[in-house]
C-alpha cells in the first residue's frame with residue numbers, strides 16, 4: 001500500500017500527514033482526526049450525510065480520496081461554531097430543523113455554501129440547493145425554514161457590519 | 166464503480182494536476198469544454214445558458230447539486246453509462262471528442278515497464294460523438310488514452326436546443342431523456358440532432374426523428390411524427406424505472422416537449 005505526503009487545512013488548521021492512497025476523506029476526518037461530526041450514511045454519494053466543504057464547495061466526502069484533498073481547505077461541522085453557534089446552527093436549533101440529527105452536519109454545510117452564493121434564497125431555491133442531502137425524519141419543512149432564517153440572520157449581520165464600517 | 170467494487174483498478178491517475186484540461190471557452194466556431202470541467206461550472210455558466218441551452222439544461226438535471234461540484238464532463242462521457250446524460254447531448258450537438266495518448270497500446274503498467282517502450286510523442290485524436298460510444302461503459306478511447314476535451318459546434322443564428330428528462334427523484338438516472346438541437350433555415354428546420362438517454366445500451370441517435378423535423382415548419386404535426394419516430398428508435402429494457410412500453414411512451418412525450426422548447430428558443434420566444 002503506497003503512502004502519500006499530504007498537506008490539508010481542516011477547519012482553518014493546516015496539517016501534514018502520511019496517508020494511504022486508498023484512504024477516503026471521510027475516514028481521514030473521522031478516524032485520523034477524530035472529527036466524527038461528519039457522518040457516513042449511504043457510502044455511495046447519494047445521501048449527503050458526509051458532506052463537507054472542499055475549498056468552500058459542498059462535496060460528499062465518502063467518495064473523495066483523502067489524497068485528492070491535498071492542498072485543499074476542508075470545513076467540517078466542527079468548524080462552523082466560532083465561540084458561539086454559527087447562525088446556521090442557531091437557526092436549525094430554533095426552527096427545529098432536525099429530528100435524529102444524522103443528516104444535519106451535511107445539511108448545514110450545504111446550506112452555508114448555498115447562502116454564500118445566494119444570500120436570500122426562495123423556498124424553491126433552498127429545496128433545490130439541498131436536494132443532494134437526504135433527511136429521512138422531518139419532511140424538510142423545518143429544514144427549509146431554518147435555512148431561510150439563517151440566511152436572514154447572516155444578511156442582517158452583514159448589514160450591521162456595513163453600518164459600523 | 167470502485168465504491169461498489171465493480172472496478173478494482175490497480176492504480177489511479179489524478180488528472181487534476183494535468184494543466185489545460187479544465188475550462189469552458191468559445192473559440193473558432195465552437196465551444197471547448199475541458200474534460201476536467203466540473204458539471205456545476207457548466208450549470209452556472211451564463212455562456213452555456215445563453216448559447217448552449219441544451220448543455221445547460223442537461224447539466225442542471227445530472228445527479229444532484231453536491232455531486233455536480235465534483236463530477237466532471239469528461240468523466241461523464243468517458244464512463245459511458247447508458248444512464249449518463251451527457252452522451253446524448255454530445256450526439257445531438259454532433260460534438261467532437263478530443264483525445265491524447267497511445268490509442269493502440271495498453272495502459273503503462275505500474276512498474277513503469279510499459280512506459281519504456283512508449284513512443285516519444287503521444288498521439289492526438291479526434292473522434293466524432295457518433296463513433297465514440299461503442300457500448301455500455303465502453304468508448305472508442307484506447308486504454309493508453311485520455312479525453313482532453315470536447316468541441317461543440319457553436320450554434321448559428323436561429324438555433325435552439327433543449328434537454329427533457331424524466332427522473333423518479335433528484336439524483337436518479339433518467340427513466341428516459343431526450344436531447345434536441347436544431348436550427349431554422351429559410352423558415353424550416355435544418356440539421357436537427359435528436360438523441361436519447363437510458364433507453365438502450367448506449368445513448369441512441371434517433372435519425373428518423375431528425376428526418377421528421379428537418380424540412381418541416383416545426384408545427385405540431387411534425388413534432389408528433391418526430392416523437393413517434395424517437396419512441397420507435399428507443400430500445401428500452403424493463404426495470405425498476407418502468408416497462409418497455411412505458412419508457413417508449415416517455416420518450417415520445419419528452420421528444421415532443423424538448424422539440425417544442427428547442428423551437429421556442431430558436432425563435433427567441435423562450436429562454
Ligand SMILES: Cc1cc2nc3c(=O)[nH]c(=O)nc-3n(C[C@H](O)[C@H](O)[C@H](O)COP(=O)(O)OP(=O)(O)OC[C@H]3O[C@@H](n4cnc5c(N)ncnc54)[C@H](O)[C@@H]3O)c2cc1C
Pocket residue numbers: 044045046180200201204226227228229232235236237238239240241242243244248249250251306310311312313336337338339
Ligand atoms: C449519486 C449519483 C448520481 C448520479 N446521477 C447521474 C445522473 O443522473 N446523470 C448522469 O449523467 N450522471 C450521474 N452521475 C454520474 C456523475 O455525473 C459522474 O459522471 C460520475 O460520478 C463520474 O464522476 P467523475 O467525473 O469524477 O469521473 P471519474 O469517477 O473520475 O471517472 C469515471 C470513469 O471515466 C474515466 N475518465 C474520467 N475522466 C477521463 C478522461 N479525461 N479521459 C479518459 N477517461 C476518463 C475514469 O477512468 C473512469 O473509468 C451520478 C453520480 C452519483 C454519485
